[in-house]
Amino acid sequence: MKMAKKMNVFLAWGLGVGLSGSLLDAEQKATIKVYGMTCQMCANGVAGSVKNLKGVKNAEVSVKEGEAVVVYDDAQVTVDQIKRQIDKSGFSTNPKSK
Numbered sequence: 406m407k408m409a410k411k412m413n414v415f416l417a418w419g420l421g422v423g424l425s426g427s428l429l430d431a432e433q434k435a436t437i438k439v440y441g442m443t444c445q446m447c448a449n450g451v452a453g454s455v456k457n458l459k460g461v462k463n464a465e466v467s468v469k470e471g472e473a474v475v476v477y478d479d480a481q482v483t484v485d486q487i488k489r490q491i492d493k494s495g496f497s498t499n500p501k502s503k
């Protein structure tokens with residue numbers, strides 16, 4: 406009986422840690438269209454620039470697809486901020502501006 410109680414406490418503790426852990430790592434993935442890239446150097450530039458943003462965990466940029474797949478923590482950075490960063494790096498997230 407005593408043992409079972411201990412197990413319950415242990416389980417509840419484990420659940421709590423699991424939940425707060427997933428809250429801390431609130432990873433989101435966004436696919437953002439990028440216009441104006443012509444070669445791999447462009448893609449590398451965009452990826453490097455986006456990865457410099459606080460809260461961005463990873464950025465994979467494809468010239469062929471014309472898009473950036475960004476993994477980020479939405480508690481630290483927003484898609485709008487990421488888009489602005491891409492615009493600042495010399496490319497565009499807006500089809501009308503190119």
Ligand SMILES: [Cu+2]
Nearest residue numbers: 443444446447
């Ligand atoms: Cu290029």
